[in-house]
Amino acid sequence: MDKQIALDIxxxxxxxxxxxxxxxxxxxxxQVGGFMHPGVGQEALQCAAIAALRKDDYLLYAHRGVAYWxxxxxxxxxxxxxxxxxEGGTNHGKGGVMRVVYPELGVLGESGTLGxxxxxxxxxxxxxxxxxxxxxxxxxxxxxxxxxGTFHESANFCAVRKLPVVxxxxxxxxxxxxxxxxxxxxxxxxxxxxxxxxxxxxxxxNDVEQVYKAVSEAIARARHGAGPSLVEAxxxxxxxxxxxxPDSYRSREExxxxxxxDPIPIYEKKLGDEKILTEAIKQEVEADxxxxxxxxxxxxxxxxxxxxxxxxxDLYA
Amino acid sequence: MRTxxxxxxxxxxxxxxxxxxxxxxxxxxxxxxxxxxxRITSGLKEQFGEQRVFDTPISENxxxxxxxxxxxxxxxxxxELQFADFLFTAGDEIVLKAGMWRYGHGxxxxxxxxxxxxxxxxxxxxxxxxxxxxxxxxxxGLRIVCPATAADAKGLLKSAIRDNNPVLYFEHKLLYATKxxxxxxADYLVPLGKxxxxxxxxxxxxxxxxxxxxxxxxxxERLASEGHHIEVIDPRSLNPFDRPAIIESVKKTGxxxxxxxxxxxxxxxxxxxxxxxxxxxxxxxxxxxxxxIPDVPIPTSxxxxxxxxxxxxxxxxxxxxxxx
Numbered sequence: 001m002d003k004q005i006a007l008d009i010x011x012x013x014x015x016x017x018x019x020x021x022x023x024x025x026x027x028x029x030x031q032v033g034g035f036m037h038p039g040v041g042q043e044a045l046q047c048a049a050i051a052a053l054r055k056d057d058y059l060l061y062a063h064r065g066v067a068y069w070x071x072x073x074x075x076x077x078x079x080x081x082x083x084x085x086x087e088g089g090t091n092h093g094k095g096g097v098m099r100v101v102y103p104e105l106g107v108l109g110e111s112g113t114l115g116x117x118x119x120x121x122x123x124x125x126x127x128x129x130x131x132x133x134x135x136x137x138x139x140x141x142x143x144x145x146x147x148x149g150t151f152h153e154s155a156n157f158c159a160v161r162k163l164p165v166v167x168x169x170x171x172x173x174x175x176x177x178x179x180x181x182x183x184x185x186x187x188x189x190x191x192x193x194x195x196x197x198x199x200x201x202x203x204x205x206n207d208v209e210q211v212y213k214a215v216s217e218a219i220a221r222a223r224h225g226a227g228p229s230l231v232e233a234x235x236x237x238x239x240x241x242x243x244x245x246p247d248s249y250r251s252r253e254e255x256x257x258x259x260x261x262d263p264i265p266i267y268e269k270k271l272g273d274e275k276i277l278t279e280a281i282k283q284e285v286e287a288d289x290x291x292x293x294x295x296x297x298x299x300x301x302x303x304x305x306x307x308x309x310x311x312x313x314d315l316y317a
Numbered sequence: 318m319r320t321x322x323x324x325x326x327x328x329x330x331x332x333x334x335x336x337x338x339x340x341x342x343x344x345x346x347x348x349x350x351x352x353x354x355x356r357i358t359s360g361l362k363e364q365f366g367e368q369r370v371f372d373t374p375i376s377e378n379x380x381x382x383x384x385x386x387x388x389x390x391x392x393x394x395x396x397e398l399q400f401a402d403f404l405f406t407a408g409d410e411i412v413l414k415a416g417m418w419r420y421g422h423g424x425x426x427x428x429x430x431x432x433x434x435x436x437x438x439x440x441x442x443x444x445x446x447x448x449x450x451x452x453x454x455x456x457x458g459l460r461i462v463c464p465a466t467a468a469d470a471k472g473l474l475k476s477a478i479r480d481n482n483p484v485l486y487f488e489h490k491l492l493y494a495t496k497x498x499x500x501x502x503a504d505y506l507v508p509l510g511k512x513x514x515x516x517x518x519x520x521x522x523x524x525x526x527x528x529x530x531x532x533x534x535x536x537x538e539r540l541a542s543e544g545h546h547i548e549v550i551d552p553r554s555l556n557p558f559d560r561p562a563i564i565e566s567v568k569k570t571g572x573x574x575x576x577x578x579x580x581x582x583x584x585x586x587x588x589x590x591x592x593x594x595x596x597x598x599x600x601x602x603x604x605x606x607x608x609x610i611p612d613v614p615i616p617t618s619x620x621x622x623x624x625x626x627x628x629x630x631x632x633x634x635x636x637x638x639x640x641x
Contacts, residue, residue: 123386
């Protein structure tokens with residue numbers, strides 16, 4: 001893995017984790033609304049996968065944390081304004097933090113219903129194919145969402161039409177309170193690829209290099225016209241489903257054990273061993289993250305709420 | 318002027334728009350190789366190639382939603398559903414995605430999508446014979462078009478394809494074979510949101526939708542022979558909805574009948590009734606009458622179907638009642 005890419009991914013991971021921590025503080029302090037589903041523990045795979053995209057590729061993110069937007073390079077002030085449902089964000093309070101959108105970077109937005117992403121991703125793939133472009137679509141989803149009919153319909157549709165779509169499953173073991181082994185008939189969601197004659201690969205989602213490699217291969221395959229792939233990244237949701245989730249459905253021992261697999265120290269050790277990351281760089285990255293977040297929070301706090309009557313705008317083109 | 322069928326008019330609109338704009342594509346179940354189960358699209362694959370005209374698996378959620386995704390990313394897809402009823406199969410993709418994607422994302426994208434929906438009772442029973450326009454008239458963000466003549470079938474479809482919003486285009490199965498004069502020329506457009514006064518009169522306003530239009534015209538003819546000159550209004554689109562045209566007519570006539578091939582409760586007639594209560598109550602000298610399906614699914618037997626679907630006779634009888 002290229003050293004610069006490895007370090008860039010690290011910066012994005014740290015920025016994402018610190019932003020999420022700040023967002024949690026803001027929510028707990030009642031400064032912003034709480035419709036946020038934290039992604040702590042899953043940032044490594046999210047940042048690594050998005051690093052494998054080209055600037056003009058399309059992205060459909062899932063509802064698990066802020067790292068997708070950080071990794072894609074959407075300005076933090078915009079993300080925070082969307083979280084606060086203020087002006088100055090990307091959707092003028094219409095969709096909140098669930099619908100951060102950024103056409104300039106191919107960020108198509110988010111489906112409110114889980115699994116609504118798959119047909120949209122297929123359609124973006126269809127556009128690419130019809131126009132003869134060499135872009136790709138990266139579509140994130142969770143283990144629970146792999147049980148939606150839209151996943152199966154879209155996987156088949158993309159496979160028969162050889163559309164350039166990469167399906168990336170973040171298997172974090174839990175769909176709110178439902179463990180994967182009770183919701184899902186297969187042990188590995190990647191096995192479902194077989195049913196649609198596409199490659200399916202399991203990787204350790206807390207290992208940046210594995211994710212980057214697998215997603216890069218799937219993207220290359222899609223870009224060269226060979227069709228869709230499924231990558232399953234095994235990971236864990238270290239925080240609750242939402243800020244304030246009593247998290248009563250899983251044992252403290254289980255969560256404790258998973259904190260020992262927190263991808264950040266794992267990645268730091270690896271980058272340290274490879275002499276990419278030094279203590280000085282680490283401090284610099286942390287300070288830079290803090291400064292960026294401070295600036296963005298300050299910007300967000302000064303932004304006005306949308307005019308009430310603007311609720312009537314933006315419906316028709 | 319030359320005369321062509323409603324079905325030919327639809328095909329001509331698609332053909333012209335596909336020729337005019339390379340971003341227009343057409344797909345759905347059996348549309349390419351077979352030419353569609355109602356044979357509207359035969360020959361289009363040969364003309365425009367398999368990338369732009371293709372068959373899909375039986376996967377309404379995937380391919381309707383893909384229409385939204387393709388529209389977001391620069392295409393103008395025309396998606397054919399085999400039956401309008403399948404809008405419910407793809408309900409999330411229609412109501413929550415096509416209708417709300419633009420709004421939910423603060424206007425960042427537009428969704429220039431057309432979903433063609435063959436509608437109407439034709440001996441095909443509860444799940445293949447509905448005119449579900451009013452269900453979707455309730456949903457924000459969706460344009461709803463329901464042509465009754467060949468000329469409108471062409472002009473409205475061309476406008477729908479060029480529109481930057483999602484359009485549900487309801488083509489009534491029993492109108493496919495009907496013929497009418499259709500202007501030639503690729504620039505013939507009928508704007509969305511403009512009602513057509515099919516027949517002028519001052520005794521009563523008769524609003525008729527889709528296949529109810531020819532029935533209403535026949536009923537109006539009969540009433541004219543009895544000395545009652547009624548005004549027949551075809552809204553042509555339900556979103557945008559030409560409310561002023563109906564209100565203006567009611568101001569003149571003081572009486573209104575709404576004929577539609579959907580369920581009576583909360584149908585288009587209910588919306589028109591509420592609108593008149595709000596905006597024109599003082600002009601009504603008789604209560605509104607609705608001719609619609611009596612809130613049961615559409616039965617398959619022709620005997621039963623005939624009983625529930627509004628007819629020339631039931632429209633005539635409703636008008637008669639108000640005129641007496």
